[in-house]
Amino acid sequence: MLTIQNLNLGYDNKTVLRIDDLQLNKGDIGCVLGPSGSGKSSFLHVVSGINSPMSGSIHLNQRIVFDAEVNVPASDRAVGMVFQDLCLFPHMTVAQNVAYGLHSIVKAARDSRIEEVLSLVELSDFASRFPYELSGGQQQRVAIARALAPRPEILLMDEPFSSLDPSLREQLASDLRVLLKKLGITALIVTHDQQEAFAMADKIAVFADGKCQQWGSAYDLYHTPVNQDVATFIGEGTFLKGQVVEKDGNLYISTALAELNTQEVTTANTIDARETPKLSIGETVSVLVRPDDILHRDKSAHKATVVNRQFRGAHIMYTLAISNGDEVLCLAPSHHDHQIGEAFGISLDVQHLIYF
């Protein structure tokens, strides 16, 4: 549905973001994650046609909408937009808001389309209400209905939850996924919240340092990040120093907590998503350690001291100092209740060996 190639976008001839290759299939939900200023909104603007990129190509539903020769205007791109603050007209009813994008069609067809989209977002009974008479989630559904009314090929959403209560966002994100999937809508959604992206996306792009660093499933990003930036940005984790050693013809990475056999714990999907770097004996590497890779083991000889702790209900997230001074995170069931300064035994159990 959407294919982006060799895209350079920026302002005043200065590149803000480069995307080599990004493809979103019909019916899929893509999320764009990245720190503030990484180019997320700018990207939506060039896909929608509000702005033009400096170079590259954009295909929408197998039609070129931008390349060196073509620049289809926003009004002809069949793109629906839902903005950060929803931009509902406060003085118009729900039905009038939805009608806004339908002025070019005759009244009878318009009324039936309004009824149809309001029913799709389960707001049929709210047609004559004003936005201020609706909850945040209902207002968001009106904004979606308005964007969907002209039958766009793709729906673009810029931080659709930013005006809503943080405690509601994760639930609304998964509700939105259910709705978009039910309607078979292809969507590209900008967010800065990983949990939202994880709850919604089939594919996630990570924008950082002027480029799209990785485009993959949440699983790929978490377990097979392409570089240290993505590894640090996605999920929680720390790095352990390691040295490459050889034993019985196998390469191991020797860390303060364990010797990791590079053959045994490097899984097939690790190799698929990133090119595993070649290791040479004696080389120093950084091993990515996720909080669930560190197990609470009373009998272990490796004792670690609690530097910080964060109670999360079922679990406690510990920051632990180990013997060589490195710090690691450990997600332990909360019945293992240790205070700052206490030491307990840990072991390293890496399922996906990722090193840089």
Ligand SMILES: Nc1ncnc2c1ncn2[C@@H]1O[C@H](COP(=O)(O)OP(=O)(O)OP(=O)(O)O)[C@@H](O)[C@H]1O
């Ligand atoms: N119209 C503009 N003219 C010049 N520079 C701009 C313009 N719009 C955005 N920029 C710059 O482009 C960069 C990317 O901005 P953009 O708004 O796309 O980032 P973002 O990832 O959406 O940020 P945020 O998460 O804070 O909304 C920023 O450095 C910003 O200052």
